[in-house]
Amino acid sequence: MNWSSVSFDWNQARAFLATVEEGSLSAAARQLGLTQPTLGRQVSALEEALDVVLFERIGKSLVLTPSGIELSEHVRAMYEAASRMSLTASGQSQTIEGKVNITASDIMSAYILPPALKQLRETAPLIEINVVATNDIRDLQLREADIAVRHVRPEQPDLIAKLIGDGAGAFYASKQYLDKYGRPETEDDLSDHDFIGFGDNTRMIDALNQMGLKLSKKNFRVGSASGLVAWEMARNGLGIIVMSNNVGDTTHDMERVLPNRDPMLFPIWLTAHRELYTSRRIRLTFDLLADFLSKEM
Secondary structure (H helix, E strand, O other), rough: OHHHOOOOOHHHHHHHHHHHHHOOHHHHHHHHOHHHHHEEEEEEHHHHHOOOOOOEEEEOEEOOHHHHHHHHHHHHHHHHHHHHHHHOOHHHHHHEEEEEEEEEOOOHHHHHHHHHHHHHHHHHEEEEEEEEEEOOOOOHHHOOOOOOEEOOOOOOOOOEEEEEEEEEEEEEEEEEHHHOOOOOOOHHHHHOEEEEEEHHHHHHHHHHHHOOOOOOOHHHOEEEEOOOHHHHHOOOOEEEEEEHHHHHHHOOOOOOOOOOOOEEEEEEEEEEHHHHHOOOHHHHHHHHHHHHHHHHH
């Protein structure tokens, strides 16, 4: 092995990669806990050691040169290899610690995520888990959460998004509601029934009608912004509700309406900020959730 060919140190490479990821020297310095001049000197030292120009300053922005783009790929690979080595040397996941904020809908948070979080606790007992149960889309860029489970792909380019697969949903109602008002036999029959909405009723009505139903606001007299509250309303006989099959089929007092109807499919996306995905605790949690949800959904 030609050791003399390695002419820079890891601190310089790390400073360069942080600048690439953050987009500026000041932001990179904050992330690494350094002053901006110190970080700038490390990047300059790397350029001098390799005899290349890595960044060009255009206005107030730093733009990677072709040499910088090529080097960033190699340094990122070095970072990932160093992370794996550190993980192995530290006794695998048992010593990974720190807080992880996960945001998902209240239904998923209450009924689907707990078994996954139990696995995570067994795998990495020092990780602190906080679940932000909300049906609103949390902004990962503002660090309101580290990982998000959503049904919409994020549009921001600096977010990592992984399509887990499709979940399945159907219409459900309580047995007492169906015994009282009758069991629909066709989609047209649904127009004569009460529905329970959660979230934006107008969007829900539009989506259901695009599937061939004929519903209007008069069908949605009761609802809630909370999926958990809406589900309890349905369980108490207030109407028909759209629910994930994972939840509906495992609730003993609920019955699937039009059981032979093809399921409604909805995508499941797992999302994290690029920088956070390089964190061991975030990466471990992300990968475990991806594996669990791909099997569960």
